[in-house]
Amino acid sequence: MKYIFGNWKMYLDYKQSVELANSLVKENLKNENVEIAVFPTALAMKDVTDILQENFKTGAQDAGHPSKGAYTGMISAEMYKNIGCTYALAGHSERRYIFGETNKDVRAKIESYLDAGLKTVVCIGETEQDRNNDKARYRLAKQILRAFEGLNFKEGQIIVAYEPVWAIGTGNACLPADAIDRIDFIKSEIAKYSQNIVPVLYGGSVDENNVLSYFSEDIIDGVLVGGASAKLDNFTDIIKNVLK
């Protein structure tokens, strides 16, 4: 199984998200060998999940780790699960670097998503500064250690997304050869903590023109697309290019 995931971030409001979901359904892009999921705003999650149900899965961009109670402003993993979500992202770099989430926070989220029965997409990636200081492997190894050491999970419950921070939203996608090298490293680091197969996706400025250069590589299990997934033409072209 390979994966095409679309993170709509905060690009689309409720109405636009529902419109995009309705348009995607009409494209009839379902495929047995490729799992497609979109990650809409929480506001539109229920509607988008209902609209896409026979075609694509949905996932939360983030969820709080307490499951219920006096946590103003939070939405729990369990609440997403209850309305039909399949996935949730943990540790997206925008959560880490804009909202100050630490590896400890990310780990708490991973555990709460697994408890709730959501498949967890653990996002990792080095910053530009890490890369310039030859610290990319150090950063990835640390994020993997904190996410996976002693973690109890079954095969199929976790996917990792390698998203170099410098490649996100910049148009400066990671060279496929470099993504392969990093993903090889990531898989060997994960193997230190788990025998389970953990698919690893690439994310960062993926579009309809470059998607195949990642997707066609055996070691890359799919793509996590941001900006281009929030536009009907770009996202359908990405999917069509992969499926043809």
Ligand code: 13P
């Ligand atoms: P872009 O595709 O816009 O670079 O975003 C990637 C991303 O952050 C997906 O989660």
